[in-house]
Amino acid sequence: MLQADVPVYTPATLAEARQLLQEPGTRPVAGGTDAMVRFKDGVWRPTAWVNLLRLRGELAYIREDGDWLEVGALTTFSELLASRVVRERAPLLAKAVRTVGGPAIRNMGTIGGNIGTASPAGDSLPALYALDAEVLVNGVTTIGIAELMLGPGRLKLQAGDLITGVRFRAQAPDEVCTFEKLGLRAAHAISLASVAVRLAPGMARVALGAVAPTVIRVPDAEAALVAGHAAAAAAAAQEAARPISDVRASAEYRRAMAGNLLLRGLMRMLGPNLVSPIGGDPR
Ligand SMILES: Cc1cc2nc3c(=O)[nH]c(=O)nc-3n(C[C@H](O)[C@H](O)[C@H](O)COP(=O)(O)OP(=O)(O)OC[C@H]3O[C@@H](n4cnc5c(N)ncnc54)[C@H](O)[C@@H]3O)c2cc1C
Structure with missing residues (x-):
């Protein structure tokens, strides 16, 4: 539920989303499980929401690339848990994600949103640190997860930047x-x-x-x-x-x-x- 007095844009492409996010005070929203709580509590007061829902075709995926796995930012926790690739090749991430909220939160909450919240209590994050994960920004650059996290709620991102995915090496079978x-x-x-x-x-x-x-x-x-x-x-x-x-x-x-x-x-x-x-x- 997004509030009537705050405009909500629903861009169809990453380029359009980035352009909308150049406006000061705008904020992306993915599953909304953190965003709506913070908005309701008055912690976040964006001038507009940029709803990423229509980017799911582009940004909800789990890909294998040799030794590497890449997960799109809009991939939900439920999708991660349902993935045989994640369970078998990144069991640590699967174990962490299994502990997130309940089924409703896992159905809506995304890995990009968990990173975007930058909470030290975000449950996918210790797994991503232990996997030496790199976060994809705007689909073009990567930044190490530890370098990205500046503090609670603070990320090393510029206005208009979007987290588009996260990549890491698959775990070895003997781990x-x-x-x-x-x-x-x-x-x-x-x-x-x-x-x-x-x-x-x-x-x-x-x-x-x-x-x-x-x-x-x-x-x-x-x-x-x-x-x-x-x-x-x-x-x-x-x-x-x-x-x-x-x-x-x-x-x-x-x-x-x-x-x-x-x-x-x-x-x-x-x-x-x-x-x-x-x-x-x-x-
Ligand atoms: C009842 C309840 C239980 C919860 N339990 C847990 C739990 O056990 N463990 C846990 O870790 N979390 C938990 N959470 C928090 C929340 O569900 C997760 O942090 C979730 O991953 C947020 O994802 P989202 O897609 O809903 O993000 P949103 O709420 O849409 O966004 C969260 C933040 O990330 C930013 N953001 C979203 N997508 C992007 C992007 N692609 N690029 C840049 N910034 C982005 C938003 O602007 C916002 O600042 C819980 C929340 C609730 C309400």
């Missing part, structure tokens, strides 16, 4: 991965803390969500995991976290959970005997 999320409820919960982990011989990726102004990678935790030290990795995750306190959780709790979620993920991936608690003997 294990997990996405762990802590919320106040089992479903429809915004992350209080989250962690995406990938492990393969000689390779580890650890990205934390909701414990800093942006999602963060934790190189010290990754190095500890490559060396086989689970407890040291969890301690590094806690150390790296820079959470805030808010109505949902204190900073101290979020920091502790960053380490605990990593340990939980490692146990899920590797079995309970492979990790020791923080403070115990690192393995």
Whole structure:
């Protein structure tokens, strides 16, 4: 539901959308699941909405290109989950997306909108960081996901820029991965803390969500995991976290959970005997 007093443009092409977005104060809207909430709460007051719905033919896709996968910005979470390619070649993204909202939100919400919101609690983002993803802008340039995210709600984009997709290398068949999320409820919960982990011989990726102004990678935790030290990795995750306190959780709790979620993920991936608690003997 878009408000009557704010014009809504529904361009048919990317070029037209970009032109409309050159006007100061305009804002793109994809699934609207964040946009409408922020508008209703008075957080966002655009001069006009540029509804991307008619660009779905151009921007809702999942493509394989050798070792790479590319996902169009208007691809919904439900479409990602329904994709055998994503489940088999990017299982980390599938695991993260499965935790988003409920079916209605997953049917409307898009991966481009999750990136566009630039929330440190956006659930696809830790997975995209751990996949070293590149974001496609205007269909022509790419920017690393970490470079794009400047802070909560802030992206390194110019007026008129649109996120058109995201690309990353497919995960190797010998990898294990997990996405762990802590919320106040089992479903429809915004992350209080989250962690995406990938492990393969000689390779580890650890990205934390909701414990800093942006999602963060934790190189010290990754190095500890490559060396086989689970407890040291969890301690590094806690150390790296820079959470805030808010109505949902204190900073101290979020920091502790960053380490605990990593340990939980490692146990899920590797079995309970492979990790020791923080403070115990690192393995
Ligand atoms: C009840 C509820 C539960 C939710 N649960 C979760 C959850 O569990 N996990 C989670 O991560 N999120 C959750 N969300 C938030 C939301 O659903 C997601 O962030 C979703 O991905 C937003 O996508 P959208 O297409 O609806 O974006 P929109 O609301 O249309 O847009 C979001 C922002 O991105 C910008 N934008 C959209 N598309 C583009 C583009 N192509 N290029 C540039 N900017 C763009 C918009 O201008 C806006 O700033 C929830 C929301 C609700 C209402």
